[in-house]
Amino acid sequence: MKPIRILIVEDDPTVLTVLDASYRKIFGAMGYHPTIKQTSTVEEARRLARAARETPYDFVSLDVNLGDSTLTGLDVLVTLKRFHSAWMVALLTGVESDMTVDKTMGEARGEDLRKKLRRDAYASFPAERLLVVEKPSSGIETGDAQRLLVNRLRQIALVYEEVGRLRYVFRPIDVASLERVSAPKGKKVKRTYIETTALHWQIRFNCGEIRTLPDMAGFRTLHYLLSRDRNQSVTPEEALANEPKSELSKGTSAVLGVDPLATYFEAQGIKWQDLASEEQDRLIRAALSLKLTRYIQLREFQDDADISPAEAKELDAIRKELGALADTAESVYLRMAAQAKELDEATTRLTTGEMCEAGLHIEGGNYDRLGSDRRGLDSPAAQLFRARMKRVRDCLRENGFADFARHIEDCIQSTGARWSYNPPEGVEWTT
Amino acid sequence: MIFCREIATMLSPIPDEWQYVPPASLVAGGGSYAVALASILGTMAIAFDGLHAGPAPNASGGYPLVLQNLKQAFLVVPEDMSAADALRCHQSIWDWVGKLSSAGDQHELAFVFILPGNASKGYEEALAIGLSVPAIDPVATGHAVWPRSGALSGLLDLVTTMLSMDLLPLKARRAVDGKRLALKRLRVAVTQNDPMAIQATAHAVLNAFQAAEYNLDLFCRPPSHRHGNLLRGWLNALVTGHVTQDWCDTGRDQLAAWLVEDDKQNLP
Numbered sequence: 001m002k003p004i005r006i007l008i009v010e011d012d013p014t015v016l017t018v019l020d021a022s023y024r025k026i027f028g029a030m031g032y033h034p035t036i037k038q039t040s041t042v043e044e045a046r047r048l049a050r051a052a053r054e055t056p057y058d059f060v061s062l063d064v065n066l067g068d069s070t071l072t073g074l075d076v077l078v079t080l081k082r083f084h085s086a087w088m089v090a091l092l093t094g095v096e097s098d099m100t101v102d103k104t105m106g107e108a109r110g111e112d113l114r115k116k117l118r119r120d121a122y123a124s125f126p127a128e129r130l131l132v133v134e135k136p137s138s139g140i141e142t143g144d145a146q147r148l149l150v151n152r153l154r155q156i157a158l159v160y161e162e163v164g165r166l167r168y169v170f171r172p173i174d175v176a177s178l179e180r181v182s183a184p185k186g187k188k189v190k191r192t193y194i195e196t197t198a199l200h201w202q203i204r205f206n207c208g209e210i211r212t213l214p215d216m217a218g219f220r221t222l223h224y225l226l227s228r229d230r231n232q233s234v235t236p237e238e239a240l241a242n243e244p245k246s247e248l249s250k251g252t253s254a255v256l257g258v259d260p261l262a263t264y265f266e267a268q269g270i271k272w273q274d275l276a277s278e279e280q281d282r283l284i285r286a287a288l289s290l291k292l293t294r295y296i297q298l299r300e301f302q303d304d305a306d307i308s309p310a311e312a313k314e315l316d317a318i319r320k321e322l323g324a325l326a327d328t329a330e331s332v333y334l335r336m337a338a339q340a341k342e343l344d345e346a347t348t349r350l351t352t353g354e355m356c357e358a359g360l361h362i363e364g365g366n367y368d369r370l371g372s373d374r375r376g377l378d379s380p381a382a383q384l385f386r387a388r389m390k391r392v393r394d395c396l397r398e399n400g401f402a403d404f405a406r407h408i409e410d411c412i413q414s415t416g417a418r419w420s421y422n423p424p425e426g427v428e429w430t431t
Numbered sequence: 432m433i434f435c436r437e438i439a440t441m442l443s444p445i446p447d448e449w450q451y452v453p454p455a456s457l458v459a460g461g462g463s464y465a466v467a468l469a470s471i472l473g474t475m476a477i478a479f480d481g482l483h484a485g486p487a488p489n490a491s492g493g494y495p496l497v498l499q500n501l502k503q504a505f506l507v508v509p510e511d512m513s514a515a516d517a518l519r520c521h522q523s524i525w526d527w528v529g530k531l532s533s534a535g536d537q538h539e540l541a542f543v544f545i546l547p548g549n550a551s552k553g554y555e556e557a558l559a560i561g562l563s564v565p566a567i568d569p570v571a572t573g574h575a576v577w578p579r580s581g582a583l584s585g586l587l588d589l590v591t592t593m594l595s596m597d598l599l600p601l602k603a604r605r606a607v608d609g610k611r612l613a614l615k616r617l618r619v620a621v622t623q624n625d626p627m628a629i630q631a632t633a634h635a636v637l638n639a640f641q642a643a644e645y646n647l648d649l650f651c652r653p654p655s656h657r658h659g660n661l662l663r664g665w666l667n668a669l670v671t672g673h674v675t676q677d678w679c680d681t682g683r684d685q686l687a688a689w690l691v692e693d694d695k696q697n698l699p
Contacts (some may be wrong), residue, residue, distance in 0.1 A: 046599075064578035070603040078599065082537045165663075 001033035007057045007086070008038045009045040009067045009076060015135070015149075017038065019061055022150045028158045042071040049076060052085035056402055059160055060086040061153075064093045064117065074117075077124045084402070088163060090131045090156045091121050129163060131156055281332075291318055292329055299333045307387060309394055442488070443481030445531070445634060448474075449497040457498070459524055460507030464545070464579060468505060471583065476507075482523045486530055498531035503541040504592050507579070510547040514557035515648045515655035517544060525598055534597070541569075541593035543586070544576045557623075561649045563604040563611070569593040573600075613639040614650055614690065621682040626674040633669040651689055658689040 010016040020036055027034045030287040037057075039045050045066070060080060064073040073091060080086040121132050130170055133152055136145040265272040265283065272280065298315040307315070319326045387414065396405040414420050441637035448454075454474040458465050461478050469476035488494055504524050510518050521544075525536065532538040542568075544558060555576050559567050562574060569575035569589060573596025577586050605611055613636045620632040640646055644666075665685070669678055 050534075070607065071600060073601075075599050075603060079537055082535060313451065320451060 002031060004032040004034045004058045005055070006034050007045075007048060007052075007060045008036060009040070009061065009066065009073065010038070010063045010092070011040045012063075013040075015063075016147055018149060022153045023059075023061065023157075026150075026154050028262065030157060030161060040066070042066045042068045042073070042076055045073075045076045046071075046079045049079040049085045050083055053083045054397055054402055056085045057085060058087050060089045061156075062091050064090055064091060074120055074124055077121060077130075081125045086129075087403075088129045088131075088160055089125055090133055092133055092135050093117060094135050131159060170351050241284070273312060291322060292332065295322070295329045296333050299330075300337075303337070306390070309391060432651060443484045443486055444600045445486050445495060445497060446475040446493045450495060453497050453500040455500050455502045457501055457504045457524065457527070459505070459520060460506065460509065460545075462507065462509065463509040468507065468545075468583075472505075477527070479520065482520060482527070485523070485526055494530045496531060496533050497526065498528055498538070499533060501528060501532060501538065501540055502595065503543065503593075503658040504528070505543045505545055506647070507545045508547060508550070510549055513648065514554050515651065515659075516653065517558060518561040518649060519653065529598075536598035536602075539597045540573070541595050542574045543590065544574070544595075545579055545586075546576055548578065548580050550578070557646060557649060560610070560646050562601060563608040572596070599662065603653055610636075610639045610646075610650075618686060618690070621679065621686050624679065624683070626679050629679055630674050632668055637666055637670060650691055652691055661685070 006023055006027070008016060008019050008023070010019055016038060020038060023036060024034055037048065039048060045062070062073045062080075066073055073093075077091065077229040080089060118132055121130060123301060133156060136152075150368055262272040270283070275283065288331075295315070295318050298307065298311055298318070301311055302315065319329075322329055389408070393405045393408055394410070396402070448680050452473075454472075455651075456469075456472040456474050458469040458472065458474060459475050459479070459482050460476060465476040477623040486494060506517065506520050506524065508520075521542070524542075528540065529535045546554060555567060558574075558576065559565065563574065564572045564574075567576055569592065571594065573594050575589055575593055577589060613632070617629075617632040617636050620628045636647075637644065644663050645659065648655045648660055651658035651662060665678065665682060669682075
């Protein structure tokens with residue numbers, strides 16, 4: 001059963017009940033497992049749309065007139081688009097069939113209203129993923145109206161199924177072009193062209209919107225990874241080699257032989273060297289105040305390659321705020337990290353055989369080259385690569401491509417220092 | 432003079448501090464009150480020139496999303512600022528938010544107009560008309576007014592009780608506002624060159640503003656009061672005297688210069 005997240009926005013309780021039951025039945029019969037959320041107000045619908053930024057709804061059934069004096073379903077549609085929180089929307093409108101509009105305003109005005117509604121709706125949401133569907137007229141007998149509604153919902157579900165085939169987001173395409181055949185040296189010949197083809201990877205979002213990710217370095221790594229044969233693995237070193245040089249981490253220039261702590265505190269008039277180690281520690285903590293705790297926490301995240309872009313920015317900001325004490329904070333962190341590592345190693349020193357048994361040592365992993373003290377840890381390259389992958393996923397989510405981010409999470413596996421892309425069998429590559 | 436004009440049209444650089452610590456509050460205004468308030472809230476005050484110029488894009492033409500965490504905006508209104516200008520500042524703040532937040536005009540925030548001591552009740556009413564609400568209610572409209580003489584703790588308490596709102600409800604309210612609709616019809620009528628239709632729509636505009644024609648200033652380009660006077664004069668001549676082709680032509684030529692652009696303040 002394929003999961004499907006549905007949001008129904010409808011203010012009429014009777015219609016809401018019919019919609020809920022019908023969608024469950026129809027999508028259930030098509031092999032989906034629906035999870036349905038309901039709401040009856042514009043305000044709540046917009047709140048849900050905002051909240052679904054990271055986990056968008058697969059399908060939203062949206063009524064236009066929701067009884068609000070100023071906002072309508074079209075405003076909900078605008079919010080769904082802004083936060084990329086719906087894959088497909090069925091806009092259910094009563095205006096299409098409401099004869100009272102024609103009666104009170106005249107047919108021409110009624111027709112204008114219907115056209116305007118469609119125009120506004122298609123201006124608010126990508127047309128290929130929006131269905132504007134009329135609800136059965138209130139003039140029809142209740143039983144017939146319900147049957148008609150269910151029939152239309154069935155058609156909506158069929159369109160969802162069809163459009164859903166285009167949902168997978170990347171595909172290989174052959175790009176054909178004409179290339180001039182170069183003439184032999186010194187000979188003047190008629191211009192000749194030959195048709196050439198090249199394999200390109202097209203990243204296709206939300207059916208038709210082809211976009212470039214802002215994080216080009218992460219994108220390039222990902223692109224490279226995806227363009228490999230699915231059975232091949234990419235080592236972090238290979239991936240890093242594929243990165244633009246400017247993206248590689250910049251090393252910090254440390255001045256060797258100078259104790260930054262001593263320099264800083266002696267400049268404040270404190271005889272640093274005369275102080276006991278505990279006293280020094282206490283002084284450092286007092287000077288750094290509350291920032292140190294957060295700094296150490298963020299540095300741990302960074303060392304674990306588990307730092308988000310927001311946290312990385314926060315770390316930079318703290319460094320800037322600390323100014324001259326930034327180096328001090330770093331020394332404190334390194335000292336604490338070294339102590340923690342010693343403690344860790346003392347209690348958990350394993351042989352290679354034991355590590356293999358525990359699944360911690362991967363054959364061919366590059367940590368052997370980095371020294372025996374790195375056993376059981378990812379190499380810096382692997383850590384960098386993992387951080388970059390996380391950045392790509394965050395970037396995709398922030399830009400509304402939650403599906404793609406989830407796909408990456410599901411299909412890119414890591415085994416220590418090696419990474420591979422393993423899409424499930426059912427993935428359709430659109431052509 | 433040319434140099435001054437160039438300076439005025441220059442885009443405002445985004446404060447560096449925002450890049451490191453995205454602010455939760457935005458303060459617009461000059462003077463010591465704005466600077467002190469910004470300092471207390473841990474942000475930077477944007478001066479009016481920079482506010483109207485808009486944020487400067489980065490090298491690639493995009494904007495850093497530094498206002499993602501923005502929760503509240505404070506507009507510190509100087510003593511000599513008209514309500515029309517305050518509403519223009521309100522729009523400019525939304526332009527900043529629209530560019531520097533991924534949610535754009537759907538970013539939810541609480542907006543506070545901090546009014547000078549000499550601000551009358553009419554000033555608050557004018558702001559309400561500009562926002563297309565019967566009265567500025569902090570809980571229902573997402574906007575509030577606060578006297579500059581009020582205690583800071585009271586201001587901060589007010590912000591915590593306010594309902595945060597995005598720009599969509601405001602746009603929707605403005606789209607059905609009688610005053611704006613009357614002005615929209617007038618703009619359409621002057622393009623059709625039908626003196627009778629122009630006269631009828633002019634009547635409708637004056638009726639919509641009923642004995643408070645000075646509020647037309649709120650919908651006029653700066654200098655709002657001067658343009659408001661010209662518009663009032665033109666409208667009154669249309670409805671009281673014989674409609675001449677000259678008056679219609681004046682309207683067609685001048686109305687766009689007097690009234691705020693369609694896309695600004697969501698004027699229909």
